[in-house]
Amino acid sequence: MIEVNELTKRYGGTTAVDSLSFTVRPGLVTGFLGPNGAGKTTTLRMLLGLVEPSGGTATLDGRPFGDRPRGLRHVGAVLDAGDVHGGRTARAHLAALARGNGIPRERVTEVLQEVGLGQAAGRRVGSFSLGMKQRLGIAAALLGDPPVLLFDEPLNGLDPEGVLWVRGLFQRLAEEGRTVFVSSHQMGEMENTAEQLVVIGRGRLIAAESVAEFAARGTRLSVYVRSPEAAGLAAVLTAEGATVETADGNGDEDARTVTGLPADRIGHLAHLHRFPLHELTPRSASLEEAFMQLTAGSVEYAAGEAR
Helix, strand or coil, X not given: CEEEEXXXXXXXXXXXXXXXXXXXXXXXXXXXXXXXXXXXXHHHHHHCCCCCCCEEEEEECCECHHHCCXXXXXXXXXXXXXXXXXXXXXXXXXXXXXXXXXXXXXHHHHHHHHCCCHHHCCCEHHXXXXXXXXXXXXXXXXXXXXXXXXXXXXXXXXXXXXXXXXXXXXXXXXXXXXXXXXXXXXXXXXXXXXXXXXXXXXXXXXXEEEHHHHHHHHCCCEEEEXXXXXXXXXXXXXXXXXXXXXXXXXXXXCEEEEECCCHHHHHHHHHHCCCCCCEEEEECCCHHHHHHHXXXXXXXXXXXXXX
């Protein structure tokens, strides 16, 4: 379990993390989201003892990471997949980590096979693609078979097959009862992978809840409507207080997206005014839509912003 209590980090007059509190429980994949500059990486570095907090506490299974002399047996982490000596082979890199943490050498071969780098074990890391370095970083995180795992942007550089593999890996690790905490900007992937979310902005907590709860709280539901008399129906719905927009991207002139009215009310109005309906489908909110809405006030540098 990860427990963060009133965690704070200041750099001079700048507060990077501001009285942040949350809990990440075992048995679930928890996504860690926030705009650029939100304080995610600083928080992860404080969890791993790489940055000294200005206040508050951060513990992993009840103890600060620095209290564990053989850390890889307790916590596995990938913060920067490229932070590896390029002259070492993949096997030598992991072997050095294993020696320093009292991990049997045969474990190196096991994790290299598990992440798909068995055939590349003797290659120098400097020749690896970013996706291969990500796999090597994940191998290092798994090396000590730890109960807690932290990943910062682990999908960068992975091809579609690699993304599917990582998704399955994280879910399997959580099913084994481990604590899996994943920071990522890829909202679609978090929607498919994570069950719980911790969302921060400008160093402060915005939400700590399930993916479904966060999406439902942040965005109004919409209804997809198709009618051969879409323009007339749109006028009626607008008069009732709905917002009606062209359904972008499908090239269907009969399709509209309606917010502000439920599907049963739309159907009733269409029947009342004798507008035929070919489709009436409620649509749930997406994680990306909710994220953009709820973090809008926490973006450090907004596109098009005059300075």
